[in-house]
Amino acid sequence: MESSSYNPYQVAQSQFDKVAALLELDEGVRELLRQPMREYHFTIPVRMDDGAIKVFKGFRVQHNDARGPAKGGIRFHPMETVDTVRALSMWMTWKCSVVDIPLGGAKGGVICDPHHLSLREQELICRGWIRQVAKNVGPLSDVPAPDVMTNGQHMLWMLDEFETIHGGRFPGFITGKPVGMGGSLGRTEATGFGVIYVLREALKVKGIDIAKTTASVQGFGNVAQYAVQKCTELGGKVVAISCWDQSDKAAYTFRKKSGIGLDELRGITDKFGGIDKSRARDLGYEVLPGDAWLEQDVDILIPAALENQINGTNVQKIAKSVTVITEGANGPTTPEADEVIKQRGIFLLPDFLTNAGGVTCSYFEQVQCNTNYYWEKDEVLAKLDTKMTSAFAAVNDLAQRRKLYMRDAAYVIAINRVAEAVRLRGWA
Numbered sequence: 001m002e003s004s005s006y007n008p009y010q011v012a013q014s015q016f017d018k019v020a021a022l023l024e025l026d027e028g029v030r031e032l033l034r035q036p037m038r039e040y041h042f043t044i045p046v047r048m049d050d051g052a053i054k055v056f057k058g059f060r061v062q063h064n065d066a067r068g069p070a071k072g073g074i075r076f077h078p079m080e081t082v083d084t085v086r087a088l089s090m091w092m093t094w095k096c097s098v099v100d101i102p103l104g105g106a107k108g109g110v111i112c113d114p115h116h117l118s119l120r121e122q123e124l125i126c127r128g129w130i131r132q133v134a135k136n137v138g139p140l141s142d143v144p145a146p147d148v149m150t151n152g153q154h155m156l157w158m159l160d161e162f163e164t165i166h167g168g169r170f171p172g173f174i175t176g177k178p179v180g181m182g183g184s185l186g187r188t189e190a191t192g193f194g195v196i197y198v199l200r201e202a203l204k205v206k207g208i209d210i211a212k213t214t215a216s217v218q219g220f221g222n223v224a225q226y227a228v229q230k231c232t233e234l235g236g237k238v239v240a241i242s243c244w245d246q247s248d249k250a251a252y253t254f255r256k257k258s259g260i261g262l263d264e265l266r267g268i269t270d271k272f273g274g275i276d277k278s279r280a281r282d283l284g285y286e287v288l289p290g291d292a293w294l295e296q297d298v299d300i301l302i303p304a305a306l307e308n309q310i311n312g313t314n315v316q317k318i319a320k321s322v323t324v325i326t327e328g329a330n331g332p333t334t335p336e337a338d339e340v341i342k343q344r345g346i347f348l349l350p351d352f353l354t355n356a357g358g359v360t361c362s363y364f365e366q367v368q369c370n371t372n373y374y375w376e377k378d379e380v381l382a383k384l385d386t387k388m389t390s391a392f393a394a395v396n397d398l399a400q401r402r403k404l405y406m407r408d409a410a411y412v413i414a415i416n417r418v419a420e421a422v423r424l425r426g427w428a
């Protein structure tokens with residue numbers, strides 16, 4: 001499988017090198033930005049339910065904090081590698097920068113599989129993780145969040161441990177908390193809605209009426225469901241959804257040419273975002289192979305499931321009708337496929353711009369916590385729309401002026417802002 005052949009850190013560095021050359025960055029700035037500023041590698045000893053001590057490996061990588069406190073999630077994954085965490089921390093720096101929020105980039109992880117851990121064991125890992133980095137993270141320096149296989153409960157255990165160590169209440173230390181415990185309204189919808197705010201602006205630029213478009217989506221989890229919701233609210237028609245079937249260990253595409261019904265599909269979806277096939281057939285859906293979503297005769301493709309899904313082996317299957325690809329997932333397109341999409345002149349809306357609604361709302365959560373004043377949902381979503389709209393406008397404007405591919409334009413803006421912060425601080 002092509003996905004496993006990429007070292008994500010090497011990919012992140014080569015993307016950076018390309019843009020650094022375009023920007024003619026000084027050697028010192030280049031050297032500083034192409035690697036993380038700080039890395040913490042540590043062990044977390046946990047007394048397991050059977051009485052034995054098991055030692056887990058944890059990481060926190062702070063790529064850059066020149067524009068503000070480092071920001072990024074904590075992943076629990078059995079195959080976690082430090083190179084993945086390094087790459088993700090770098091991408092967080094660019095993501096926060098491209099939407100112009102005053103935060104840097106970080107990522108963390110623990111090598112573990114929560115499927116095989118009791119809640120008590122997970123709590124001890126969370127508390128142990130904080131004990132190892134309590135002096136190096138905080139609301140003014142590094143603000144974690146949930147990510148792969150971590151959630152609001154994990155964040156609250158971590159917050160509680162941090163507050164116990166430091167003595168006080170610091171709700172702005174961590175984001176992704178449940179609403180009522182310092183979490184922000186609108187966070188659940190933020191990434192998916194943000195994807196469509198960006199798409200809406202892109203279609204305006206192209207002179208295309210969203211109400212006359214059709215879309216095909218990969219994924220039916222948090223990002224995809226809210227993207228489909230906002231897209232249909234604006235009049236767009238989603239005709240196909242692809243998702244993973246946990247029992248079959250296979251992906252399927254569910255197609256209804258008259259347009260999928262979001263609520264009816266939500267009603268037959270499990271908590272992992274998998275759709276029940278036989279009930280879908282009963283509701284009039286055609287059940288097709290997992291990658292059929294990519295081959296549909298639609299105007300818009302929205303990959304919103306996983307990384308490396310559009311790759312060298314399937315990029316040629318994208319239908320001629322496709323004019324826009326809106327990347328909801330992180331890294332859904334491999335560099336090889338990206339080149340083909342660029343040559344075909346498809347308007348690609350790059351992941352770290354398009355799916356930045358989540359981190360933007362996390363920033364809003366931090367602001368609300370730090371001021372102890374919580375906003376209504378409409379206010380959160382209106383502010384999100386403003387941020388995503390202006391981020392798109394800046395990237396699109398540069399792309400037009402300098403005849404750049406949208407992904408390159410987004411990198412140029414993001415890296416330039418961080419390089420400028422580094423220079424202004426006198427670091428390089």
Ligand code: NAD
Binds near residue numbers: 221
């Ligand atoms: P999720 O776990 O809620 O949903 C994932 C979906 O992908 C599920 O519907 C699953 O069935 C589907 N899927 C998995 N493997 C598949 C396959 N091979 N073919 C088709 N479908 C498949 O995840 P999510 O939170 O919606 O995140 C989706 C992507 O967006 C990830 O790349 C994530 O890193 C990225 N992202 C998420 C957020 C966020 O706020 N949730 C923010 C930024 C980026």
